[in-house]
Amino acid sequence: MLKIQEIRELIKLIDQSSIDEFKYEQNGEKITMRKQVKGAGTGTETVVREVAAPQAQPAPAVQSEPQKEQAPSQPKAEEPEKKESSREGLHTITSPMVGTFYEAPSPDSGPYVSAGDKVKPDSVVCIVEAMKLMNEIEAEVKGEIVEVLVENGQLVEYGQELFLVKPE
Structure with missing residues (x-):
């Protein structure tokens, strides 16, 4: 089985590439990673990845509900800046x-x-x-x-x- 650090590196490489799906199989062990971007036109992105190990039940897909568009307010825009500076x-x-x-x-x-x-x-x-x-x-x-x-x-x-x- 791949080590956690090797899986991390694969995830980073897939994130940086234009690949949407990656499958790896060795000695009966399978890893599948999928990258989906939903609502690209609205600026809201949801990334879904699935990693399957041998003899394991497939996990249900994790999906986020699309966020409702809200008018940006000035205080909320300043909060991330405060967090970043700290x-x-x-x-x-x-x-x-x-x-x-x-x-x-x-x-x-x-x-x-x-x-x-x-x-x-x-x-x-x-x-x-x-x-x-x-x-x-x-x-x-x-x-x-x-x-x-x-x-x-x-x-x-x-x-x-x-x-x-x-x-x-």
């Missing part, structure tokens, strides 16, 4: 897949990391469960956890921000 110099750890976020290896254990904890590039910061597989997510940077952006047990999307890290 995040300058910080590294963001994102989810490499759609799944369920777990902050600890088991329900009776403490979290892998909390705000203020020091991490190394190979430090496990959380688990994302996808299709009954527990995928350990590493920090990929040396630094200090500034903020945990998701709640334990929360569903996360591909590319969703999980942690903010102040690199050393």
Whole structure:
């Protein structure tokens, strides 16, 4: 089976290319990734990816409802700018897949990391469960956890921000 880092690289390459679908099969194991852009004319994009492992039930397709167009208001336009300025110099750890976020290896254990904890590039910061597989997510940077952006047990999307890290 491909390692999580190899899958991440494949996803990045597919995102940057004009490929709509990618299939990989080796030794009876299959991975299928699909990229769909809906409502390209309205500026709303929904990306749907499916990854299938051997002997696993196919997951239901995840689809977002189209957002209703709203008149842009000035305060909402300024909020992202404030967030961006407060995040300058910080590294963001994102989810490499759609799944369920777990902050600890088991329900009776403490979290892998909390705000203020020091991490190394190979430090496990959380688990994302996808299709009954527990995928350990590493920090990929040396630094200090500034903020945990998701709640334990929360569903996360591909590319969703999980942690903010102040690199050393």
